[in-house]
Amino acid sequence: MTDTAAPAAATGGCRGVGPGEARALLAVLESDPLVSCPAAEKFATSGAVPGPEGRFLTLGGPERSLVFVGSSVLPLRGDAHDHRALGVAVAGLGVGPMSVHGRREQVSALWDALGVCWGPHRDYRDAQHLMSLRRPVDRALVLGGVRAATLVEFEPVLAAAAAMYREELGSDPFAVGSGIPFRRRVARSLARGRTWIGVDRGEVFFKADVAAVSSWSAQIQGVWVRPERRGAGLGTGGIAAVCSALQARRLTPSLVVNGSNTAARATYRRVGMTDAVDYATVLL
The missing domain is CATH 3.40.630.30 (Gcn5-related N-acetyltransferase (GNAT))
Known part of the structure; x- marks a missing residue:
């Protein structure tokens, strides 16, 4: 559920996340705390609305799909169809090309669209791991x-x-x-x-x-x-x-x-x- 009515859709049904969707956005960020860290830092600074730190895009609301566009592009939720549509929307912002990173399968789907719009990549590192430390340091x-x-x-x-x-x-x-x-x-x-x-x-x-x-x-x-x-x-x-x-x-x-x-x-x-x-x- 969103707090208020969502903003009108733009490119391919994709749109920016509105201030009335802050609670739904935060729930998505909290559900994937390691991957979402850069996006969560932006949210803590200026909320859901676009700002100097970046912006959030969605197709159908944050509960369904979400991409954070800051100094790089970070897909956070959605299936392959969602991310292909969001890739076109990200390219349409006119802020790229820029690096893309995140969960392996989401990056792959998003790059299917971004690669067409932005052209060849310099390097595609598709065998990385996000590592974390859950126990106290010795x-x-x-x-x-x-x-x-x-x-x-x-x-x-x-x-x-x-x-x-x-x-x-x-x-x-x-x-x-x-x-x-x-x-x-x-x-x-x-x-x-x-x-x-x-x-x-x-x-x-x-x-x-x-x-x-x-x-x-x-x-x-x-x-x-x-x-x-x-x-x-x-x-x-x-x-x-x-x-x-x-x-x-x-x-x-x-x-x-x-x-x-x-x-x-x-x-x-x-x-x-x-x-x-x-x-x-x-x-x-």
């Missing part, structure tokens, strides 16, 4: 000194973030817009206290970003250890430190990892993380 694993970075540390953090970007995505983060969008993202994460680092003699050897925080969970991304320092347990200790800090706020830590990245998955398992959701990401 304090013996926590690496001392890992902490939230500050804006004063922008330059060394930027260098670490760029190294991670090149390694993970195989492209130069400074190639687009003279690097201004990338610099802004790094600065915003620092300003919000969302980037965690380990530093030794002025050099960042570990980095992780807390990309999204809801009332119940937090998503970690951008995990990186300086190559020459790998194999010494710094990744395990760093992630344990970040997870411990999140658990102290009564949040469930989670992150997305490629199924083929056996080293990273082993690191996260040592901290206590387990596979929770079959995931996929389309990079553009």
